[in-house]
Amino acid sequence: MSTDFRTRPIDDRGNLVAHEGALDPRATVNFAGRHNRLVVDGTTRLDKVTIRFRGDDAQVVIGALEPGDHLSLDLTVGAGATIEIGAGVTSEKTLTVVAAPGAHVRIGAGSHLGTNVGIVADDSRGLGPVSGERRHDVTIGERVWIMRGAEIRAGAAIGDGAVLELTPIVDDAVPAGQLVRGLPATPVRAVAWDRESLAASR
Structure with missing residues (x-):
């Protein structure tokens, strides 16, 4: 994974794409603010990707x-937020x-996200614990398989190797x-x- 941010910013607001090659023309990256970073492993081709830095x-x-x-x-990224997607993470359709x-x-390395899986790392509705602390973070371990239709909400912490089936909401x-x-x-x-299980499930 590249962590070299010495790449020249792509605009006068200091926004940066650290990637060995050019992004595919079908990839859309919008920077609304300043000093945002998109870091893509040099071997990864981004095509069906939309990223909005808000x-x-x-x-x-x-x-x-x-x-x-x-x-x-399809990623929407608020100010100061971080989204880390590990190596070998795959999706059946568009992961929002x-x-x-x-x-x-x-999202840990080797994980797989099924159809209509979404992640909402936002506790703006104040549904955190009784202590009143708001929970924004979502952690998905390595080699996790989340099957179709799941919404992973703020506060979720899914352990390595877990499989979520018929689980509409996890928080x-x-x-x-x-x-x-x-x-x-x-x-x-x-x-x-293992990966052969994915093919058998379709």
Whole structure:
């Protein structure tokens, strides 16, 4: 993953795209503010991607993909927010992520997101814990499989290797290595999966 931000800014507001090649013409990146950074692994081709930076000092980091892997993104990034997408993260359709100002979204390496999966890292409705602290962050561990129709909300922390099936809303901790179903998200049993499972599920 490139962490070299010495690349020349692309505009007079200090916004930066750190990528070895040019972005595909089908990729759309809009900078509304200043000093935002898009960092893309040099081997990753971005085509079906829309990114909107809505304020200042935000960052999106996208890891490497293997040839033939699919990752389609629609990202909205608030001021000071960070979205980190690890190497080998794939999606069946377009993954939508909304990160509120100051939010941190992390999707661990090797994870797979199904059809109509969305991430909303925004607790502006004040639905955090009783203590009154607002929760903006979303953490998805490595090699997590989230099946279709799930909304991952602020406060979610999904452990490595978890599989979410028939889980419409997740806004709390999910244990690692568990098959999880229902509302609220409930661990069913220990589980392991591999990429061949994805093809079999379609």
